[in-house]
Amino acid sequence: MANTSSAKKATRVSARRMLINQARKSRVRSFLRNVEEALAKGDKAAAEVALKAAQPEIMRGAQKGVLHKNAASRKVARLTKRVRAVAG
Numbered sequence: 585m586a587n588t589s590s591a592k593k594a595t596r597v598s599a600r601r602m603l604i605n606q607a608r609k610s611r612v613r614s615f616l617r618n619v620e621e622a623l624a625k626g627d628k629a630a631a632e633v634a635l636k637a638a639q640p641e642i643m644r645g646a647q648k649g650v651l652h653k654n655a656a657s658r659k660v661a662r663l664t665k666r667v668r669a670v671a672g
Contacts, residue, residue, distance in 0.1 A: 605650050612645040619663055628670040635667050 586592045615638035622631035646656035
């Protein structure tokens, strides 16, 4: 357990940031899932719309530190490639 007042505050701040980061990560995953579901259905139009909504959300996650910048870019690139490959 934290002994000093600064350590206690750090624990409180850490817990608060954890909740914020969990929410951000969950939001990014939801947008990714929307794209994945559209791809699974083979609906190119829906996949493109979902990707257009997901891309800024993924990059925002990288900017806020819940994803690494390169990981976010890689996810966007791979999703874009998969959306373009869908026949329709």
